[in-house]
Amino acid sequence: MKKDRTGLIVLFSRVFLGGIFVYASHDKIIHPVPFAEIVYNYQILPPLLVNPASLFLPWLELLVGLSLILGIWLPGAVLICNGLLLVFFTTLLFNMARGLDIDCGCFTTSIGPSSGGHMVWYLFRDGFFLFVGLFLFVTSYFMRIQRGSR
Secondary structure: OHHHHHHHHHHHHHHHHHHHHHHHHHHHHHOHHHHHHHHHHOOOOOHHHHHHHHHHHHHHHHHHHHHHHHOOOHHHHHHHHHHHHHHHHHHHHHHHHOOOOOOOOOOOOOOOOOOOOOHHHHHHHHHHHHHHHHHHHHHHHHHOOOOOOO
């Protein structure tokens, strides 16, 4: 019974994070130029890497999200998901420590009053996503509860 309940929580977590990644990738894929501007505003990457990162990242998010939802390539998808979430979280934390309050560009490339919130909100939100991702990591690599549909 406990294994079934944990399996359902793992499935829900996979679909939840997968949906977040698919949703986050959509607007960035359709509007790569505004997303490149957002990546540039983070002031972390050298200008030469901003455009390649802006083109590659949304497609990686889409692939990881679909893999989590469909239950395919799960060990790699969970690992990449956690790596991305950790990078996103630390990037927000780093820019907050530098005193920058920028639009994160997480779910939309439009910049304006309706496009986001404050950096502290982004940290809490991404911290929650990271918590869910770490739960998936532990269950995928250590507990071996559910490996996905095969």
